Amino acid sequence: MASLKANNKRDAKDVQEFRGQILSWYDKHARILPWRAAPGQKADPYHVWLSEIMLQQTTVGAVIPYFTKFLDKWPNVQALARAERDEVMSEWAGLGYYARARNLHKCAQVVAGELGGVFPQSEAALKDLPGIGDYTSAAIASIAFDKPATVVDGNIERVMARYFAVKDAVPGAKKILKVHAHSLSDRRKDRPGDYAQALMDIGAGICTPRSPKCGLCPISKKCVAHKQGIEEELPVREKKSVKPQKFGFVYWVQDSEGRVLLHRRPSKGMLGGMVGLPTSEWVERKKKRGVKHLENLKDLTFAEKRQSVHHSFTHFDLELGLKCAISVNALKTQDDYFWCDENELKTIGFPTLFSKAMRLST
Numbered sequence: 001m002a003s004l005k006a007n008n009k010r011d012a013k014d015v016q017e018f019r020g021q022i023l024s025w026y027d028k029h030a031r032i033l034p035w036r037a038a039p040g041q042k043a044d045p046y047h048v049w050l051s052e053i054m055l056q057q058t059t060v061g062a063v064i065p066y067f068t069k070f071l072d073k074w075p076n077v078q079a080l081a082r083a084e085r086d087e088v089m090s091e092w093a094g095l096g097y098y099a100r101a102r103n104l105h106k107c108a109q110v111v112a113g114e115l116g117g118v119f120p121q122s123e124a125a126l127k128d129l130p131g132i133g134d135y136t137s138a139a140i141a142s143i144a145f146d147k148p149a150t151v152v153d154g155n156i157e158r159v160m161a162r163y164f165a166v167k168d169a170v171p172g173a174k175k176i177l178k179v180h181a182h183s184l185s186d187r188r189k190d191r192p193g194d195y196a197q198a199l200m201d202i203g204a205g206i207c208t209p210r211s212p213k214c215g216l217c218p219i220s221k222k223c224v225a226h227k228q229g230i231e232e233e234l235p236v237r238e239k240k241s242v243k244p245q246k247f248g249f250v251y252w253v254q255d256s257e258g259r260v261l262l263h264r265r266p267s268k269g270m271l272g273g274m275v276g277l278p279t280s281e282w283v284e285r286k287k288k289r290g291v292k293h294l295e296n297l298k299d300l301t302f303a304e305k306r307q308s309v310h311h312s313f314t315h316f317d318l319e320l321g322l323k324c325a326i327s328v329n330a331l332k333t334q335d336d337y338f339w340c341d342e343n344e345l346k347t348i349g350f351p352t353l354f355s356k357a358m359r360l361s362t
Contacts, residue, residue, distance in 0.1 A: 018184055018219060019195055025218040026198030031205070033060065034067055036197070043193065045119040046077050048144040052136050053104050057097055057314075060204070066095050077119075080105070081112035089273050093349030097314075098272055103131025121145040143193040150182040151196035155203025161235035162207060165224035169236040177235075207231075243317050247286040250309055250320040250354075251278045251297065252361035255328045259339040262348075266336075270313065276354035277361075278337065282318060289321070301326040307360045311353045318353070322360050 030036075035051035037043040050070060054063040069091060074080035080088070085105050092101035107130040111119055119140070120126055126137035138149035152160070157170065160177045168176065186192070206213045212231050214220045225231040253261035263278045265271050270282075278297065283289050302323040309320040333339065340348070350358065 015184055015186060018222075019186055019190060021218040022198045022202070023191055023194055026194055026201065029201065029205075030194075030197065031060075031201050034064060034071075043144045045140065045144040047071070048140050049077075049107075049119060049132075050104075052139050052143075053100055053107075053131060054095065056100060056136070058095060062095065066092070076117070077108050078112045078117050080108040083108075085273070086275075090275070090349035093274065094352055094355070096352070098274055098351070100131060102267070102273055106130040107132065119144065121147060123147070123149055139196065142196045146189065146191070146193045148185060148189055148192045149196070150178060150185050151199070152178050152181045153200060153203075155207070156181060156196075156199045157203075158209065158235055159199055159203045159207045162212070162225035162231050163219060163223045165228060165230065165234065167234065167236060169238045172238065173235065243312070243315070244284060246282040246284055246316050246318050248280040248282040248289045248318070248320050249323050250357045251280075251302070251323050251325065252357070253278065253297070253300065253325040253328055253331070254342070255331070255339065258342045260342055260345060261331070261333070262338055262340050264336045264338075271351050271353070274351050275348055276350055277357055279320060282320075286319075297331075300328060300331070305360065309353065309357045309360065311356065320353075320357065322357060324361060 027039075030039075033051075035044075035047040051063065051067055054066055054070075070080070073091065074083055083105070085102070088105045089098065089101050092098065092104075095101075110129055111117060120129075121141060121144075123137040123141045126132050126140055127134070132140070135151070135153060138151045139153075141147040142149040142151055152174075157174065157177045160166065160180045161170070161173070164180045166173055166176055166180070170177075186195075202217065202219075206217050210232065214223070214226050214231060217223070217226075220226050223231070225234050251261075255261075261278060262275055264275050265273065267273045280289050303326050305322040305324060307322050309318075309322060311318045311320075345358070
């Protein structure tokens, strides 16, 4: 791996030139996003925080409708703090990585209840809040409060890898990429928020993973990878290992009154705190899958459908065989299981996995 000390000191003139080119480009080509402040206006910390939490491991296109929906429903941090957690989780359904939603609600309650509705401005204080780590604290500090901070997301990593021609593989090279990004920092507070967002926009729209538009890039003349003609080869990615495969069953249980049996999953673990259909445990051997959660579910008669639900999580792929109860008598529900009228199912926000299962069941 390249030394973390390599090229980590930049000439002040080079830094100012680089940042000047980035900011000049941004003034003309900045993306218009619902959480961004208009030119000359201060960013709303609530908008910045909400968007940054949603954007963790999620694309801008996927986040925009959720951000708009949340803002319409909860226009400030106090309103979000007053919301029921179940309602927040329901509105988050489909966006994935559900621990973010739980921490979002916890953070809103801390800010509204303990900090008087005011977000702290320093990276250190921001990191003390639920769900905020190194990247998110730097992004909020710079964008919301114009504080100098080294902001490095996936887009900025790609820009740095190419600009400095870092040939070490990501994720192992993340530290050196952050060192390079920090070497271009301006501690004199020269529009740090705009600078961070400019780098994000260049990474998203110009320095793209495939077919980068180097002819439109404001910093291509000094980009080492571009000079060497290897920009499309960088950043180098470590070969992904094959994802584990997990298996189980998902159950459609409907009684004579038309009610459907639902399950609120434990707060910790996959899809924590979310409402969905009952499932068996998820195992790595297909023939080991079976009924696990409801003791008397095993007494029901099921028809196993030919369809299966397939879903990919970050760390494994899942296949759930669909089983539909043929007859349901007096089924007693256990904790976290409840009946729901079929016509009310549309009012519940289900994770994508269970939305897929319901489309097969109905």
